[in-house]
Every structure is written in C-alpha cells, then in structure tokens.
Amino acid sequence: MSTQTSGRLLVRAAGPGVTIQDAGRCGSLRFGVTPAGPMDERAFIAANQAVGAPRGAAAIEVSLGGVELVTSGETIGLAIAGGDFDIRLDGARLPCACALPLEPGASLTIRAGRSGSWCYVAVAGRIDLPPALGSLATHTRSGMGGLEGRGLRAGDALPLAGLAPPRGPLAIDAPWLAASGAPIRVLLGPQADYFTHEAIDEFLSARWRLSPRSDRMAYRLEGPRLSHAKGHDIVSDGVALGAIQVPGDGAPLVLMADRQPTGGYPKIANVIGADIGRLAQTRPGEEISFVAVSIEEAVAARRALAEAIAAGVRLRPQGGELSTELLLSANLIGGVADAYGSLEPE
Amino acid sequence: MRYPAPRCLDAGEAALVVEFGDSVDPAINAGVLALDAALRAAPLVGIVETVPTYRSLMIHYDPLALGRAALVAHIEAMETRGVAERPPRVRWIIPCCYDPPHGEDLAAAGESLSLSPERVAALHAGGDYRAYMYGFAPGWCYLGGLPPALAVPRRAAPRAPTPKGAVLIGGGLSLIGADPMPTGWYVVGRTPERLIALERDPPFFVNVGDALRFEPVDDARFRALAERSAGGEIVARREMLDARP
Numbered sequence: 001m002s003t004q005t006s007g008r009l010l011v012r013a014a015g016p017g018v019t020i021q022d023a024g025r026c027g028s029l030r031f032g033v034t035p036a037g038p039m040d041e042r043a044f045i046a047a048n049q050a051v052g053a054p055r056g057a058a059a060i061e062v063s064l065g066g067v068e069l070v071t072s073g074e075t076i077g078l079a080i081a082g083g084d085f086d087i088r089l090d091g092a093r094l095p096c097a098c099a100l101p102l103e104p105g106a107s108l109t110i111r112a113g114r115s116g117s118w119c120y121v122a123v124a125g126r127i128d129l130p131p132a133l134g135s136l137a138t139h140t141r142s143g144m145g146g147l148e149g150r151g152l153r154a155g156d157a158l159p160l161a162g163l164a165p166p167r168g169p170l171a172i173d174a175p176w177l178a179a180s181g182a183p184i185r186v187l188l189g190p191q192a193d194y195f196t197h198e199a200i201d202e203f204l205s206a207r208w209r210l211s212p213r214s215d216r217m218a219y220r221l222e223g224p225r226l227s228h229a230k231g232h233d234i235v236s237d238g239v240a241l242g243a244i245q246v247p248g249d250g251a252p253l254v255l256m257a258d259r260q261p262t263g264g265y266p267k268i269a270n271v272i273g274a275d276i277g278r279l280a281q282t283r284p285g286e287e288i289s290f291v292a293v294s295i296e297e298a299v300a301a302r303r304a305l306a307e308a309i310a311a312g313v314r315l316r317p318q319g320g321e322l323s324t325e326l327l328l329s330a331n332l333i334g335g336v337a338d339a340y341g342s343l344e345p346e
Numbered sequence: 347m348r349y350p351a352p353r354c355l356d357a358g359e360a361a362l363v364v365e366f367g368d369s370v371d372p373a374i375n376a377g378v379l380a381l382d383a384a385l386r387a388a389p390l391v392g393i394v395e396t397v398p399t400y401r402s403l404m405i406h407y408d409p410l411a412l413g414r415a416a417l418v419a420h421i422e423a424m425e426t427r428g429v430a431e432r433p434p435r436v437r438w439i440i441p442c443c444y445d446p447p448h449g450e451d452l453a454a455a456g457e458s459l460s461l462s463p464e465r466v467a468a469l470h471a472g473g474d475y476r477a478y479m480y481g482f483a484p485g486w487c488y489l490g491g492l493p494p495a496l497a498v499p500r501r502a503a504p505r506a507p508t509p510k511g512a513v514l515i516g517g518g519l520s521l522i523g524a525d526p527m528p529t530g531w532y533v534v535g536r537t538p539e540r541l542i543a544l545e546r547d548p549p550f551f552v553n554v555g556d557a558l559r560f561e562p563v564d565d566a567r568f569r570a571l572a573e574r575s576a577g578g579e580i581v582a583r584r585e586m587l588d589a590r591p
Contacts, residue, residue: 029406030398031480031484031549031550032480032483032487133549141483142483142525143525187358189355189357190355190356190363191355235368235369235399235401236399237365237399237404238357240358241358241360243357243358260482260483261397261481262404270356270357272358295356295414298409299409302410
C-alpha cells in the first residue's frame with residue numbers, strides 16, 4: 001500500500017451552488033462578515049463522522065445541481081450524507097448516505113434524488129486550501145473562503161492532505177437525518193410585537209410554499225401577506241440563524257447560513273436550532289408550516305439532537321442486515337480500524 | 347429614546363438581543379458598546395460571539411452551556427453595578443477624496459438637500475464621527491455624527507454598485523463601503539483605505555466605538571495612498587484620545 005497521504009479530488013462537472021463549507025466563520029460577525037457554513041449541519045457532521053474527520057472539517061456541499069467527482073493518483077475515502085440524492089459509483093447505485101473509496105479512474109456522480117436539497121461529501125483527510133478569517137466556508141457574495149471564494153466548477157482540482165484509509169462501500173445510519181413532515185418549530189420574536197395578532201395567527205396557521213427564489217442566504221416563503229402593526233422599518237439589529245424576517249411586502253423569508261449578521265426588517269420569529277437543517281432540506285415548491293414552541297422546548301430539542309449526534313453514525317454493509325459485529329460507531333476510530341484492519345495505514 | 351433598563355429579547359434559543367432603546371442615538375449606542383466591552387473583558391462561558399448594533403447587542407450563545415436565565419441575570423447584574431460608558435479612546439483619520447471622479451453623487455445629494463456639491467463635501471469632511479456598527483457586507487461600517495444638514499433620505503431605487511472604498515451618506519448617517527455593492531445611499535467621496543483586507547494583519551482595524559474624521563485628499567494623493575493600501579498598509583492615521591494622567 002502506498003504511503004502517499006496527499007491527493008487531489010477532481011471536479012468533472014458541478015451544477016450551480018456546489019461549494020466548500022466548514023462549520024462556519026465565527027468571530028467576525030461584528031465586522032459584517034457572514035458566517036456561511038453548512039445549510040444542514042446535521043448532515044454535514046454525519047458525513048464527517050463517517051470518514052473519521054473532525055465534525056467541523058471542510059466538506060463539499062452539493063446542491064440540487066449535483067456534482068461529478070473523480071481522482072487521479074490515490075484512492076480517496078469519501079462519505080456522503082444529506083437529502084435523498086441519487087448517488088452512483090461508476091453507474092452503480094449507492095445508498096444516499098454512504099462511505100466509499102473513490103479509486104483512480106472511477107467516477108462518483110451525485111444528482112438530485114427523491115427529496116432533500118443538500119448533501120455533503122466529506123473526505124477521509126482534509127481539503128488543503130488556505131482559510132479566510134480562520135474558515136474554509138465559502139461565501140460567494142463576498143468572494144470569501146473555499147476555492148477562490150466561488151462555487152466549484154468543472155476542471156477544479158481540490159488538493160487533499162492527510163489522507164486516511166478509505167472505508168466501504170458502507171451505508172451510513174444516522175437516525176437524526178430521518179425525514180419528517182412535522183411543522184418547523186419556531187420561537188416567536190424578537191419583533192413579534194411589530195405584527196398584528198391576526199398576522200401572527202396567520203403565520204402559524206398558513207401552509208407556506210418554499211419559493212424557487214430561495215438560496216443559501218434566504219428561504220423565501222410564498223403564502224399570505226403578513227401585516228405589520230407598527231410599520232416595517234426598524235433600526236437594524238443583529239440577525240440570528242433562522243430569523244424569519246418580514247419586509248414591507250409582507251412576504252416572510254427565513255435567513256439561512258449566508259445571512260448578513262445584521263439587518264433592518266422586523267423578525268416575527270426564529271426557527272429553532274434543532275429544525276434548521278430539516279428546513280434547509282425542503283425543496284422549492286414543497287410546503288412548510290410553523291408551530292410556536294417555548295424556549296424550554298427549543299433547548300430540549302437542541303439537546304436531544306446534540307446527544308443523538310454525539311453518539312455518532314453507524315456504518316453497515318450496503319443492503320445488508322444490521323449485524324451486531326458490523327455495528328460500528330464511526331467516531332470511535334479505533335473500533336473501525338479494528339474491524340477493517342486490512343484498511344489500516346501501513 | 348433610551349429605555350430605563352435594557353430589554354432582553356430572544357432571537358431563537360441561541361441568541362439574545364439586549365436592546366437599549368428604539369432609535370439611532372449616541373447615548374443608546376454608548377450603552378450597547380459599554381455592555382459589549384464589559385462582556386469581552388470578562389467573557390462568560392457559553393457566550394459564542396457578540397454583535398453590537400446601533401441600539402442593541404446581539405449575544406450569540408450556546409444554550410446547552412449557558413442557560414438564558416443565567417445569561418440575563420449576568421447582564422442585569424452588570425447593568426445594576428453600572429457598566430462603564432467611556433468616550434472613544436482611538437480616533438482614525440480616514441483619507442477621503444471628494445473630487446471628481448470620486449464624489450459621484452455629490453451633485454445628486456446636494457440637489458436633494460438644497461446645497462452645492464462643494465458644501466456637501468465640506469460639511470461631510472467637517473463631521474465628528476463614531477463607528478456605530480458593521481453590516482450590509484464585510485467591512486461596511488456605519489457612522490454616527492453626520493452633520494444634520496446632510497440628513498438626506500435614502501434613494502427610492504438603489505444606484506449602480508458603488509466604487510471600492512465608497513464613502514456614503516443616507517438616512518442621517520455616513521457609511522464607509524468596502525467591496526462594490528448596489529445601495530440606496532449617496533456616494534460623496536472615496537477612501538483609499540480598506541476597512542477589510544484579508545491578507546493584512548489585522549484584517550479589520552476600525553472597531554465599533556472608535557471615533558473617526560475624514561481628511562480630504564486630492565486625486566493624486568488618493569492614488570498614492572491607494573497603492574500603499576493595496577500593498578497591505580493601513581493608510582488611515584491613528585490618534586489616541588485616552589489622555590489619562
């Protein structure tokens with residue numbers, strides 16, 4: 001086995017909106033810097049866990065536009081998790097959450113599948129690019145992070161370092177990624193008092209449709225127009241992930257990973273942290289509804305999700321029954337190395 | 347109006363808005379900056395990041411490490427003890443070229459204000475400013491202290507993307523831009539300084555709460571300074587205002 005630990009992941013094709021993301025850019029919000037980071041952090045972490053990478057390590061965020069990846073030289077260990085995308089290795093279908101070795105000459109294609117808007121390709125190793133303000137998260141509007149601050153396109157070569165042995169193909173079990181049609185939970189405020197009671201009732205009872213004009217910055221909602229009680233101009237204040245802002249036209253939008261850190265429209269509510277990833281996976285045209293919860297419920301849901309994620313993903317043979325011997329927690333690297341001793345580095 | 351006591355509002359379960367008042371006002375902003383400085387001087391475990399704005403401080407926190415009640419109690423205790431409000435300790439002298447072709451919208455702003463373009467430039471250059479907040483895009487810094495005669499409303503429709511380093515006025519405030527963006531404000535001049543430069547250490551140097559003045563420069567000087575700024579130098583001059591005995 002080669003002892004080479006660097007390699008290159010080559011982009012043979014990429015739709016719009018395929019970017020490199022890590023856990024996000026923190027510490028510079030006060031200077032107007034957008035945090036960026038993954039749209040669905042739950043799936044992003046699951047992919048990193050499955051390759052034994054740190055949970056915030058840079059990965060490729062794949063949009064509905066899809067991507068085709070190849071490599072030259074070294075076999076690269078990859079893991080994919082997110083929506084129900086159509087994933088093929090040299091044409092053979094793989095589970096939508098899987099770990100796989102990408103060998104030289106083989107081609108990995110990821111296309112929009114039955115549901116979900118984003119998936120993540122994590123690398124057993126690291127994407128070796130220079131960080132901007134301490135992060136590799138791509139924010140295309142400001143041209144910051146990732147590869148030259150832009151989305152990936154055909155012909156790009158991503159330098160990789162610290163390659164670890166590949167695993168699989170194996171299916172990833174990450175129970176917290178299970179799809180759910182439950183309403184998205186929100187905490188009302190911080191400017192719910194800028195809206196009439198009728199507008200708040202309407203916001204919580206309406207069936208909203210996600211607009212095709214949605215992107216990493218904002219998910220626009222189509223439905224009733226919400227009336228402001230005190231006008232729509234507030235003095236700009238901070239904007240949290242998941243803030244639901246209602247500008248003058250009364251059409252709400254949810255501010256997502258690429259939000260500006262400050263903004264000037266009243267925010268009727270804020271999506272709770274535990275439901276942001278689920279909202280992110282909604283597709284344009286799909287319906288969404290909201291339900292108000294208390295801060296205690298929001299924190300409990302956040303804790304439950306954090307605990308589920310901390311327990312780690314499990315890997316099993318694709319299509320196979322869940323066997324006790326192969327029920328491995330991927331964040332226990334030792335356990336994985338033992339079971340797949342033949343894949344250990346020389 | 348400044349509230350008798352700050353209001354704590356939830357922006358989801360992981361961010362708290364501490365609101366000091368309902369308007370853009372130096373006294374309200376002073377409260378925001380004082381709490382921000384106090385929290386940064388003695389960080390509380392669980393606070394992730396703070397974002398000062400005109401009239402409120404957003405505190406991003408990890409609710410699994412720091413409960414809301416404990417955070418609010420900490421802030422209230424600090425407020426009760428009296429968080430020190432102090433005048434700015436640093437003033438930046440920002441070079442600004444108001445001459446053609448840089449003061450693109452001086453005439454348009456002047457028309458709206460019934461002032462000559464030269465008067466708009468002179469009034470702007472005579473102002474005593476304070477950095478209130480960043481926003482809109484990386485390195486875009488909003489300034490209080492605009493002379494009231496320059497309080498032009500924002501345009502109904504955005505203008506074409508601003509030049510790099512645009513100095514703008516709108517809605518009773520001034521603003522230093524970074525990268526080009528479309529905006530409803532008026533470009534009165536342009537600075538060769540870069541408030542954000544990722545390759546420079548530090549990438550940002552004007553902190554919220556700092557004082558600023560503009561120093562008019564001609565086009566030749568603008569170009570010379572822009573070259574130095576592009577090379578990674580900070581061309582704004584720093585004055586220390588802290589004259590403690």
